[in-house]
Amino acid sequence: MTTRKFWIFALVVVIFIGNMSYFYFNKIKVSTLMEFIQRSDQENSSETQAATVHPLTGMWTVGPSGRLGNLMGQYATLYALAKLNGHQAYITQNMHNQLSKIFKIKLPVINDEAVSRIKWRNYWLHDWMSPDYYIIQGEYVRFTGYPCSFTFYDHIRNEILEEFTFLDYVKEESYAYLDKVRGDQKNVTFVGIHVRRGDYVHVMPNTWKGVIADKGYLDKATDYFRKKYENPLFIVTSNGMAWCKENMNNSRGDIHFAGDGQEGSPGRDFALLAHCNHTIMTIGTFGVWAGYLVGGETIYLDKYVLPDSPFLKVFKYEATFLPEWIGIPADLSPLLGKKDGQ
Known part of the structure; x- marks a missing residue:
């Protein structure tokens, strides 16, 4: 009788341990699965955020005037202000002809015919950066003036230096x-x-x-x-x-x-x-x-x-x-x- 009770007790213990092991094992698997799902969600979220970055729009340019130093100042200012305001910068054929003689400049060139057909919002700039320039309205903006100040572009100095890489x-x-x-x-x-x-x-x-x-x-x-x-x-x-x-x-x-x-x-x-x-x-x-x-x-x-x-x-x-x-x-x-x- 005692022996029979012992074996019954032993069987119960084995079943209990087996069930606990099953639940523990599955808990680990479920935890691992949840971590995988959460990690995938985070990665997908990051990819989604990257995919929703707004592309640059419109066409912004600058009326080239002056000599080499002036042209460099106008180019760098256009590059910085267009980027700041979320618009695509273009340079005229004339500016490209002058600067590309010595630099590996990268901004796209706008055709002379397109320049004459677009209804530009002409926007005059003085020599230094002003608070007003942080928000400039318009999809088609053409800057005028002789801006040449590090206050426009020194915050992205490495990019500007790369634009003026010599041939x-x-x-x-x-x-x-x-x-x-x-x-x-x-x-x-x-x-x-x-x-x-x-x-x-x-x-x-x-x-x-x-x-x-x-x-x-x-x-x-x-x-x-x-x-x-x-x-x-x-x-x-x-x-x-x-x-x-x-x-x-x-x-x-x-x-x-x-x-x-x-x-x-x-x-x-x-x-x-x-x-x-x-x-x-x-x-x-x-x-x-x-x-x-x-x-x-x-x-x-x-x-x-x-x-x-x-x-x-x-x-x-x-x-x-x-x-x-x-x-x-x-x-x-x-x-x-x-x-x-x-």
């Missing part, structure tokens, strides 16, 4: 020139110098109550790099090369006057500056863009117009020159009827 042959020409200048010298630091003269010689004092770079400024700027670096070599480009040769201190033989000093080859001059390590600029968007692309130390001419200059209504120093750049104040004494240094 391979342009890079090769620049490096070949710099290698020739270097010769057998070691530890060379190249400093690109752009001296803007040309029409600015008359426009700045007569229209804007301002000055352009003089000998004193260039001496201070070059001395900065001579003191800081062991073996600097200066590469000068200018549309007033004769003036540069007469006024720049080349007693050490470390200044090389590049190009022909004419405005007919701005792309070649710009590429040389952009492949240096640092930049000395005077005034103008050409020099600003050289410093921006190089990314090293940049010295610029600061406070080069009088406080009551009308130029300050369309220009801001703080919106043009990056905070880390080094400004050397201009000598305004010629505008005040004084001699240099007084």
Whole structure:
């Protein structure tokens, strides 16, 4: 009798353990299945979110005007504002013809006939980013003006730098020139110098109550790099090369006057500056863009117009020159009827 009870008890225990094992095993399978379902739902949700990203719409462009530096500023501003507002940027055939001579630009080109047929909303931009530009209405917008400020596009700087990637042959020409200048010298630091003269010689004092770079400024700027670096070599480009040769201190033989000093080859001059390590600029968007692309130390001419200059209504120093750049104040004494240094 006792033996029979024992076997009955043992059978009950075995059945109980078997049932618990079944439930436990199935609980694991159900849990695993639920985790798989939840994980799949999350993945599908992520894919759905990615699929619902709104594509860029409309056609936004910019009316190209000015020279190389202006065109670069207009291109970068169009790129940034169109992206910010969710619209597709296009450039005109004329802008493409100019910039594609030296850069691997990527924005699509709008046909000239399409430009003439589209009913554009013309939208004027001043030189720097404004809160109004965060929301611009219109599917077909054409910007006008001369925007050239990092405040438009510096938040996507890597994208802008990629847009202004030089063509391979342009890079090769620049490096070949710099290698020739270097010769057998070691530890060379190249400093690109752009001296803007040309029409600015008359426009700045007569229209804007301002000055352009003089000998004193260039001496201070070059001395900065001579003191800081062991073996600097200066590469000068200018549309007033004769003036540069007469006024720049080349007693050490470390200044090389590049190009022909004419405005007919701005792309070649710009590429040389952009492949240096640092930049000395005077005034103008050409020099600003050289410093921006190089990314090293940049010295610029600061406070080069009088406080009551009308130029300050369309220009801001703080919106043009990056905070880390080094400004050397201009000598305004010629505008005040004084001699240099007084």
